[in-house]
Amino acid sequence: MTLRLTDDESDALRARAEAEGRSMQEVARSAVREYVARHDHDADVDRAAAWVTTNFREALDRLGQA
Numbered sequence: 001m002t003l004r005l006t007d008d009e010s011d012a013l014r015a016r017a018e019a020e021g022r023s024m025q026e027v028a029r030s031a032v033r034e035y036v037a038r039h040d041h042d043a044d045v046d047r048a049a050a051w052v053t054t055n056f057r058e059a060l061d062r063l064g065q066a
Helices: 007-020 024-055 057-065
Strands: none
Touching: 007 024, 024 057
16 A cells, blocks of 8 residues: 655644654554544444434433423
8 A cells, every 4th residue: 555645744744753753664554553443432422322322212312392
C-alpha cells in the first residue's frame, strides 16, 4: 500500500513522530489502528441500540409518553 500525503500532512506527521520519538510509519500505523477501533466501536453501539429499540419498543414508547 502506498499512502500519499499532502505536504502539510507529511510535515505534521513528521513533527508528531519526532515529538514522540517514533518513526512516521509507527505513528501512521497507530493512527490507523485507533481509527478502525473507534469505528468498530461505533458500529457495535449502533447494533446494540438497534437491538434495544427492537426488543424494548413497548417500554420505550411508554417512557416516551410519561
